[in-house]
Amino acid sequence: MSMPKGFKAENGYATVSERGGYGYREIAEIMSENGFPMKHSAARNYFLQGMRKLASPLVEVYGLSLAEVERIALDPRFQESVADIIDEEGVGI
Amino acid sequence: MILDTYFDKVGERPLLSREEEVELAKAIENGDERARNRMIEANLRLAISIAKKFRDKGCSFEDLIQESNLGLIRAVDRFDWRKGFKFSTYAVWWIRQAVQAHVAGQSGAIKMPSSARAIMYKAQKFKEEYTSEFKCAPSAEEVAASVGIPLNTLRAIYKSGSHAVSLDRSISRDSSGGRTFAEVVGGVTDTDPGDELDKVSIRAMLVIALKKLTPREENIIRLRFGLQENKADHVNFPITKSMKKKIEARSSK
Numbered sequence: 001m002s003m004p005k006g007f008k009a010e011n012g013y014a015t016v017s018e019r020g021g022y023g024y025r026e027i028a029e030i031m032s033e034n035g036f037p038m039k040h041s042a043a044r045n046y047f048l049q050g051m052r053k054l055a056s057p058l059v060e061v062y063g064l065s066l067a068e069v070e071r072i073a074l075d076p077r078f079q080e081s082v083a084d085i086i087d088e089e090g091v092g093i
Numbered sequence: 094m095i096l097d098t099y100f101d102k103v104g105e106r107p108l109l110s111r112e113e114e115v116e117l118a119k120a121i122e123n124g125d126e127r128a129r130n131r132m133i134e135a136n137l138r139l140a141i142s143i144a145k146k147f148r149d150k151g152c153s154f155e156d157l158i159q160e161s162n163l164g165l166i167r168a169v170d171r172f173d174w175r176k177g178f179k180f181s182t183y184a185v186w187w188i189r190q191a192v193q194a195h196v197a198g199q200s201g202a203i204k205m206p207s208s209a210r211a212i213m214y215k216a217q218k219f220k221e222e223y224t225s226e227f228k229c230a231p232s233a234e235e236v237a238a239s240v241g242i243p244l245n246t247l248r249a250i251y252k253s254g255s256h257a258v259s260l261d262r263s264i265s266r267d268s269s270g271g272r273t274f275a276e277v278v279g280g281v282t283d284t285d286p287g288d289e290l291d292k293v294s295i296r297a298m299l300v301i302a303l304k305k306l307t308p309r310e311e312n313i314i315r316l317r318f319g320l321q322e323n324k325a326d327h328v329n330f331p332i333t334k335s336m337k338k339k340i341e342a343r344s345s346k
Contacts, residue, residue, distance in 0.1 A: 020319030027316045036309060047317050050310035054302045061298065083318035085299050 048073055054082055096155065103137040111179060118174035132169050132180070133162075139181055140165045143188045150196045157192055164191025209250045215240045216247065 022030065024040040024047070031038050038046075051073035059068050072078050109117065109132070120128035140161040147157050168184035197210050205213075219239040223231040237244040260275035306314070314320075 022316045022319065024317075027313055030316060031309075031313065043313055046310050046313045050306050050314050053305060053310070054299055057298045057302050058295065061294075079318075082299060082303075082314070083320060085296060086303065086315065086318070087320050089300055089303075 051079060051082070054078075096158075099158075100141065103134075103141065106134050106137065108138075109135045109180070114180045115174045118172055118180070121169065121172075129169060132172075133166060136165055136169075136180065136184060137162065139184060140188055143185065144192055147192050147196050152196055152199050156195065156199070160191050160195040161188050164188035167191065205250075205254055209254070212240050212242060212247070212250055213254055 024043040027043040027047075028038050028040045031043065052069055055069045055072035055078065058064075058072060059066065114132070117128045117132045121132060141158060144154065144157040144161040148154055164187045165184055168180075168187035171187070172180055172183055194207075198204060198207075216236050216239070219236055220231060223235070231239075233247065234244055237247040240247065258274060260278065261273050263271050263273055264277065265271045303311070
């Protein structure tokens with residue numbers, strides 16, 4: 001039996017390099033230097049956890065199943081929209 | 094009114110028998126101008142009946158009759174009585190061709206060259222044959238290949254061949270006022286108000302949800318998308334070791 005060929009995201013991945021964004025390894029490095037030691041996988045998990053939190057209210061409002069939270073959170077179009085909103089609104093930090 | 098008078102006058106002309114047609118055709122061959130006129134006048138009814146079939150194609154009826162008559166004259170000049178056909182059988186083709194050429198050239202705001210019209214005709218014919226044979230429509234690439242032109246050219250021809258409608262035209266068929274196309278057709282940049290409302294509400298929801306993120310999550314999301322206000326902010330967005338390595342590798346090339 002052949003080995004699994006890996007996972008391919010349905011809609012590709014959000015563009016981060018054009019925005020001047022960091023890879024998960026670099027994020028882990030910066031966070032570790034700032035007193036939050038973590039590996040790249042933890043950086044990815046925190047990122048996706050944030051995305052899930054943002055996708056949850058949409059699922060409730062549109063009456064979608066909870067399984068949709070994961071799909072929306074992973075969708076690069078959703079991620080880029082979130083980035084645009086943070087950029088424009090300057091929310092939080 | 095003028096047309097009615099014309100129709101009445103044309104209706105007064107007697108139709109020709111087969112023998113008369115042959116006699117007149119022989120006389121025309123010998124250069125008899127009166128015979129030619131009689132042949133034309135006796136067949137004006139045929140020209141009108143063919144022109145009538147093209148009335149809904151966007152050209153004035155008077156023009157269609159004129160073009161139809163020109164086709165009739167051409168048929169009279171080329172008719173060969175020796176082949177044994179009735180004149181009307183032969184003339185129908187010339188008249189129809191003249192009217193079709195006029196309709197294709199005049200209808201619509203954009204005049205298409207005859208070569209482009211010929212390509213459209215070929216493409217249409219190919220589509221019909223393909224559909225009847227394979228029970229499905231051919232792809233645009235197949236159509237372009239069948240007529241031997243690039244796909245972009247075919248698309249441009251179809252685009253220019255589409256029927257143009259004035260924005261000032263009334264939407265109702267009887268053109269007795271009412272709204273015009275300009276009032277209801279949206280611009281290219283216009284968006285659906287419903288979509289806009291959805292966008293606003295989604296945005297508001299996301300802004301509220303963003304406030305619920307922990308500082309660590311928000312920090313990581315910002316780092317992930319490089320969302321710093323100041324591009325030179327190397328405190329919150331430092332140059333990492335791996336970035337340094339990449340920059341050094343790039344500069345050493």
